[in-house]
Amino acid sequence: xxxxxxxxxxxxxxxxxxxxxxxxxxxxxxxxxxxxxxxxxxxxxxxxxxxxxxxxxxxxxxxxxxxxxxxxxxxxxxxxxxxxxxxxxxxxxxxxxxxxxxxxxxxxxxxxxxxxxxxxxxxxxxxxxxxxxxxxxxxxxxxxxxxxxxxxxxxxxxxxxxxxxxxxxxxxxxxxxxxxxxxxxxxxxxxxxxxxxxxxxxxxxxxxxxxxxxxxxxxxxxxxxxxxxxxxxxxxxxxxxxxxxxxxxxxxxxxxxxxxxxxxxxxxxxxxxxxxxxxxxxxxxxxxxxxxxxxxxxxxxxxxxxxxxxxxxxxxxxxxxxxxxxxxxxxxxxxxxxxxxxxxxxxxxxxxxxxxxxxxxxxxxxxxxxxxxxxxxxxxxxxxxxxxxxxxxxxxxxxxxxxxx
Amino acid sequence: xxxxxxxxxxxxxxxxxxxxxxxxxxxxxxxxxxxxxxxxxxxxxxxxxxxxxxxxxxxxxxxxxxxxxxxxxxxxxxxxxxxxxxxxxxxxxxxxxxxxxxxxxxxxxxxxxxxxxxxxxxxxxxxxxxxxxxxxxxxxx
Numbered sequence: 001x002x003x004x005x006x007x008x009x010x011x012x013x014x015x016x017x018x019x020x021x022x023x024x025x026x027x028x029x030x031x032x033x034x035x036x037x038x039x040x041x042x043x044x045x046x047x048x049x050x051x052x053x054x055x056x057x058x059x060x061x062x063x064x065x066x067x068x069x070x071x072x073x074x075x076x077x078x079x080x081x082x083x084x085x086x087x088x089x090x091x092x093x094x095x096x097x098x099x100x101x102x103x104x105x106x107x108x109x110x111x112x113x114x115x116x117x118x119x120x121x122x123x124x125x126x127x128x129x130x131x132x133x134x135x136x137x138x139x140x141x142x143x144x145x146x147x148x149x150x151x152x153x154x155x156x157x158x159x160x161x162x163x164x165x166x167x168x169x170x171x172x173x174x175x176x177x178x179x180x181x182x183x184x185x186x187x188x189x190x191x192x193x194x195x196x197x198x199x200x201x202x203x204x205x206x207x208x209x210x211x212x213x214x215x216x217x218x219x220x221x222x223x224x225x226x227x228x229x230x231x232x233x234x235x236x237x238x239x240x241x242x243x244x245x246x247x248x249x250x251x252x253x254x255x256x257x258x259x260x261x262x263x264x265x266x267x268x269x270x271x272x273x274x275x276x277x278x279x280x281x282x283x284x285x286x287x288x289x290x291x292x293x294x295x296x297x298x299x300x301x302x303x304x305x306x307x308x309x310x311x312x313x314x315x316x317x318x319x320x321x322x323x324x325x326x327x328x329x330x331x332x333x334x335x336x337x338x339x340x341x342x343x344x345x346x347x348x349x350x351x352x353x354x355x356x357x358x359x360x361x362x363x364x365x366x367x368x369x370x371x372x373x374x375x376x377x378x379x380x381x382x383x384x385x386x387x388x389x390x391x392x393x394x395x396x397x398x399x400x401x402x403x404x405x
Numbered sequence: 406x407x408x409x410x411x412x413x414x415x416x417x418x419x420x421x422x423x424x425x426x427x428x429x430x431x432x433x434x435x436x437x438x439x440x441x442x443x444x445x446x447x448x449x450x451x452x453x454x455x456x457x458x459x460x461x462x463x464x465x466x467x468x469x470x471x472x473x474x475x476x477x478x479x480x481x482x483x484x485x486x487x488x489x490x491x492x493x494x495x496x497x498x499x500x501x502x503x504x505x506x507x508x509x510x511x512x513x514x515x516x517x518x519x520x521x522x523x524x525x526x527x528x529x530x531x532x533x534x535x536x537x538x539x540x541x542x543x544x545x546x
Contacts, residue, residue, distance in 0.1 A: 019425055342479035344457045349481075352425040360457045374478075375457060403430055404480060 007295070007384050010035040014384060021354030024389045029174050029202060029333050029380030030358055031224045034288070041287040042229055045280045053279045054253050054270075068279045071286035072269075075234045078289045079219060080210040085238050088269040089282050092233035093201040094124040096220035097168070099235060099272060100197050101128035103245035104166060104218075111137040114163045116194075118143040118151055118180075119370060120173045123363045125199040129168050143169070145370060149176035149325035156185070160192045167196045171203035175364040175378070176325025177308075177333030179207065183214050190215065195241060201225055205382075206304060206331045208297045211236050223281060228288035232281030235272075242268055249274035295383075303383040304332040310387050311379065314394045318401070324376055332381035335362070341404045343377045349400040350377075355393050408500060411492050412508035419512040428513065429481065436484030442476035453532055456525035458482045464536040471498050471540055473533060485517060485526055493533055501537035506530065 001009075008014050011033045016023045025033060051060035053068050076087045090096045109115070109132065117129050119142050133140045141159050144152045151169075160167075167189045171182050186196045195217035200209060205226040211219050216236070223232035247254055247265060252275040256264040265271045292300065311334055315321055320339035337343055347359035360375040361368045368375060379393065406414070422428040442461055451461040458479030465472050473494040475486035492508065493501050509515055509526070517526040 342458050342482075345479050345481050349426070349429055352429060374459075399426075403426070403433060 004386060008386075010037070010291075011384050012036055012039070018354045018356075019352055024355045024385075024393060026379040026381060026385065026389075026393060027356045027358050028382040028385075029225075029362075029378065031230070032205065032227045032382055033384070034229070035227055035291050037291055038228060038284050038288045042280055042284040045283055050280070052276055064279060064283075067283050068277065071282040074286040074289055075282075076236075078204075078209075078293065079234075079236050080212050081236050082212060085211075085236065086242055086269045088235040088237065088242075088272045089277055090220070090233040090235050090272075091231055091278070092222040092224070093199055093220045094128075094222075094233075096218075096233055096235035097125045097197070097199065098128040099248045100218050100220075100237070100245075101132040101168075103248050103272075104197075104241065105132035105136055105138075107241075107245045109133075109136045109138050109165050112163060113138040113165045114141050114161060115139070116141045116143050116159055116164060116167045116169075118169050119145045119366050120149070120151070120176060120178065120364065121168070121170055121366070122174050122199065122201070123365065124201075125168050125170055125197075126366070138165070139163075142366075143167075145367070148327055149173065149178050149367075150327045151178075151180055151185070153181070153184075157188055157192075160189070160194055164192065164194045167194055168199070169196060170199040170201075171209070172200075172206065172331045173325065173364075173367070174202045174333070175362040175367045175376070176327070176335055177330040177380075178325055178327040179203070179329035179331055181329075182216075186215050195238075202331060202333075205292070206297075206301055208301075217241060223285040223288065226285075226288055226292060228285035229278075229281045232278045232285050234285070239268065242272070247271050247274070251275055253277070300383040304381060307381045307383075307385055307387065307390065308332040308334070311381065311390045311393075314390060315397075318394075318397065324371055324373075333378060334380075335376040335378045337373060337376050338401060341401065343375045345404050346377050346397070346400055349403065350393075350396055353392075353396040353400070355396050408492055408496055408504045412506070412511075415488060415491065415508050416511045425513075432484035432488075433480050434484075435487045436477075436480045436482075439476070439483055439487040439490070440474065442474050446474065447476065453525060453528045456482070456528060460486060460525065460529060462486070462529060462532050462536075464533075464540075466498075466540055469497060470495050471501055471537055473536070475529075482525075485514065486529060489526075489529055489533060493537075498537040498539075498541035502534060502541050 013033045049064055051064050053065040072087045115129050115133055117126050130140055143156055146152050172179050189196045197218040198216045200219050200221040204221045217238050219236040221234055224230040254266050254271045254274045256266050322337050324335045343359040347357055350357055358378045446463045447461045451463050453460045458477050460477045460482055462475045473490045477483040
């Protein structure tokens with residue numbers, strides 16, 4: 001059995017049929033499918049290990065608390081985080097961005113201060129900052145993009161002023177696939193004493209992320225986009241910022257002692273994990289991270305780059321197609337439109353051929369506004385996709401366009 | 406023909422297709438046959454919210470009967486709007502208010518009824534019913 005067959009066998013859903021056609025799943029930037037080991041781990045947690053973690057004095061609780069904390073260590077290792085920095089489990093990247101925007105904002109942002117956010121952000125890394133800026137009477141500054149779908153790196157340094165308090169930036173664009181020069185960006189920000197929050201939701205599953213090498217101050221990603229369960233995410237943060245930030249939510253393990261006069265809070269990272277954590281999700285995520293690491297992110301990147309180039313070449317031959325996002329460094333996302341044809345028509349018909357793509361604005365309205373479009377068709381590939389699937393997709397697209405023209 | 410009879414006719418027309426692509430090809434054909442809406446009627450107030458594609462629906466009363474016109478920038482959405490107009494246009498506001506729409510499920514388009522579905526079939530139906538309700542209450546008063 002070759003590697004491709006082996007990988008595909010790990011993902012049970014890939015054998016599914018829709019409308020009596022073999023499923024071709026090209027919506028991986030929205031969520032990835034789960035390998036058997038993750039599904040089994042989650043099922044086994046509920047079937048034979050379930051118990052609320054922390055504070056329990058009984059066997060199951062202690063056993064699962066250990067597993068949960070072990071998962072935190074696995075996430076830390078995955079990002080190559082220093083032991084002195086912190087890993088916080090959240091519901092996902094959206095919650096991580098909201099947490100940092102709120103708590104960092106409370107601690108460090110005052111009236112008249114400035115926050116830089118790029119034009120290519122997913123709404124999840126833009127709206128929380130916008131809300132915080134409105135609350136604090138601070139200014140949201142746009143780091144613009146260019147026609148190729150890349151950040152305008154000439155403009156960027158000029159946007160930083162003495163009032164800039166933080167930069168929130170995506171590592172990889174969900175709508176365009178652009179891989180941003182995040183290390184260089186952080187270097188420029190740091191040389192001006194500006195910390196950086198990185199949205200890694202579309203990055204960790206495609207490229208090796210080393211938070212020490214990047215020197216990121218905050219780095220967030222979602223479990224479900226890296227072959228793990230939904231509802232679990234990771235927020236990496238430097239202790240020097242986190243320890244000055246007030247809690248985001250109250251209740252549960254984040255508390256040390258409560259009285260009506262005064263409540264004292266638990267230490268990091270628990271202070272940011274209010275309520276019963278999604279411990280099953282965290283344990284499932286750790287299994288997904290191990291799975292990905294076993295195959296190797298480099299190997300995954302190699303397969304995906306090959307698929308991206310193959311699909312891009314094939315699509316370029318289609319009459320009147322326009323691909324949005326032509327950055328030099330791209331993840332396996334192809335966002336496109338065909339002249340005079342609505343993206344939702346293409347998506348609806350491809351679906352009937354068993355091909356799952358996403359259409360619309362991809363939660364990135366400012367990107368769509370920049371290009372003057374209402375949306376795109378987005379095919380996003382994962383390492384379990386194949387060239388044969390791309391062939392079926394391209395043939396299907398041609399058939400669909402024939403019906404719509 | 407009554408609203409019920411028209412729906413049954415549409416169900417019969419669609420019954421000859423057992424392949425999804427044929428069904429949608431027919432829907433596209435129906436969409437292409439729909440008279441384009443006059444540009445002056447593509448107003449914000451005629452635009453329906455919550456759709457990935459733009460849909461406009463305009464209504465006018467003539468001899469006690471309510472007529473609808475629609476357009477969309479997506480052809481499948483236009484086909485669906487066209488079906489709704491076939492079924493509901495040219496009836497009294499009261500009949501439209503009371504109409505039970507059963508053809509959508511019968512021809513297999515129920516997936517478009519999901520509230521988050523891009524073409525917003527639900528929103529279209531809601532808008533048409535709202536027009537009918539407004540005209541119906543005017544008649545009663």
